[in-house]
Amino acid sequence: MNSIIKQAAVLFLLMTLLTGVLYPALITGIAQIAFPRQANGSLIMEGKSIKGSRLIGQPFSDPRYFWGRLSTTSPFPYNSAASSGSNEGALNPNLKQRSQERVNALKQSYTENNRPIPVDLITASASGLDPHITPAAAYYQVPRVAKARRIKEEKVKQLVDRLIENRQFGFLGEPRVNTLLLNQELDRLN
């Protein structure tokens, strides 16, 4: 038994060095050289200031911007320091209330739109940081954004068309639009 404990102790320490230090250090080294942008959070830079990450969503509620998925992170939506989903079941009254509030907000912000609402616009994402909405949700919001900005719908729609990310290689995942990038482009339009 004594020899087993000694062998276990030494092997454990060596394995800790190998898999806990050398392995991540090697990957970090290669990643920082080969993929520096991706490895450090795919940041959107403007000069020296960080305007967000291409991968992390931001909260929008102004009618002039495209709104993203709901987020239930605490203490404010899209708090990327504490990712979280709602984890509420289909029958949970909180879920119902939150979705209903979003429906109301969408309808109030543009009363002329009576089309059914794409479901991703009234549900919370898994991470609470989803950077994307579906193209359906983007098209749904085009008339509102155009009206709030007093520009032609066609122009906004073209922007959405341009920013749609298709399925990777044509078949992986779902088509989507990055709301942060879309809104940044919108501001550049004016």
Added chain:
Amino acid sequence: MTIVSWIQIGLYMVALVAFTKPLGMFMARVYQGERTWLHPLLSPLEQFLYRMANIKAEDEMDWKTYAKAALVLNLFGLLMVYALQRLQFMLPFNPAHMLAVPADSAFNTAVSFASNTNWQGYGGETTMSYLTQMFGLGVQNFLSAATGMAVLAAFIRGFAREQSQSLGNFWADLTRTVLYILLPLSLTLSLALVSQGVVQSLQPAQTASLMQPVTDEDGSKIGHQTLPLGPAASQIAIKQLGTNGGGFFNTNSSHPFENPTPLSNFLQMLAILLIPSALCYTFGSMVKDTRQGWAIWLSMTLIFVGALSLTLWAEQQGNPVLSGMGADQQAGLWQSGGNMEGKETRFGIANSALWATATTAASNGSVNSMHDSYTPLGGLGPLWLIQLGEIVFGGVGSGLYGMLVFAIIAVFIAGLMVGRAPEYLGKKIEVFEIKMASLVALIPVLTILGGTAAALLLYAGIRSIQDPGPHGISEVLYAFSSAGNNNGSAFAGLNANTPFYNVTLGLAMLAGRYWIILPVLAIAGSLAAKKRSPVSLGTLPTHTPLFIGWLVGVVVMVGALSFFPALALGPIVEHLMLK
């Protein structure tokens, strides 16, 4: 369901099959001590490790010594993770100044990562220092996975050997698993993941300005967002390959820094089932009859596809509550539709349901969507896959030895029905094997149902429940199923980071891992000592469609009989209420 969804699922299955034989063959060579193409590179390192630890790789161990070695090494892992969490505030690589983790939570996490469960009661980005993640959790991702695979190798030798007292050398099996299998695969996968945007950095978190400032719950203005970084990709690669599942960030692989693109998602999903699937071939190869391996593989796949179909269908139906508000949940050209609560846009319904099925079929437990927000029947699929005992592919090593124990039970029942002495792969199945196999089948049932019942009777258990009604029962049932079978995923609405759940789930994880490993090794020891009886007319062939169907039937029956009453109180009632 859209055609593209089926194409993605089909492609996934094709990729899985394509890797099964080459990787399975490679692993068989590793466990039989043969040279591989990686030996010129890694053999010196292997020999160096043996020399330092005073290990003689060719020294054979009987099953009791093998078990002792495995347990002692796992104990070291457990203590290390515990100590790191308690002391991280005074240790280096802690740029966010994380405090010491409370004792109950640290115990839970230490057990969780030693037992290959990777249940997470904590939020990664708000609790663990970089040092704890790398030195503690990262290391356990390798060692707990390698422990499972080593035990499997010993179990297979029980069938492959004749009149032998020994099952191999645990140190050698463990070391070879890490060096030749887990490390090379993890290196490749983590770099592929970084290329997609998974972070891998030792910098502290970055601060980004918000385009539109918001007010928080207290009414104060927030104009910035903290973007957490860390050495995530290296840990995520092994978390998937080793069926660990413990995420770097709180929301696991739904977090865009942990799983940013559909390609990173596909690779991670593939990694979840890659080794468990290939081990079926390894098994066939080591017992010199690959048909046996494929028969087991097919049995697993049949159950997998069944559960996947249920979850996929249920999630695509959407949530009737939302339809009432005027939501459009139809799949179309520009949206996947369906029940999108707790799902990410880039994954949609198909990739979320496929992941949920894969991660619960294997005892992985990482998530790319929140299982708690699934429709009742959509959540039933993953829950039941866990309850079957994590043997549909299952954890690396542990899944296959679990399934092989069920194969032993299946030949035993078949033998009873026709009045013949049961045999599996030429080994007589006798009283001792059946006693041990029954333990393997019954212990998880006991911890799951007993734990759930206890939690529902106690205030400490009930007050952590988030959702009202039957869904609340599902949350507790899921927690004990996940812990008792070492899965690690959760219906995360349950606030499990309380002393009550940290301790009870910790004990369930211990029982679910080590009380299974012991009887499994005992069976292996007993089988290895036996002679192989020659195939005769009376032998039940175990590679035929008949046996595959029989094995599936036994697994499903045991799972249904054990858990149907509990499931009826949770997801099934909830489904009826949803209409």
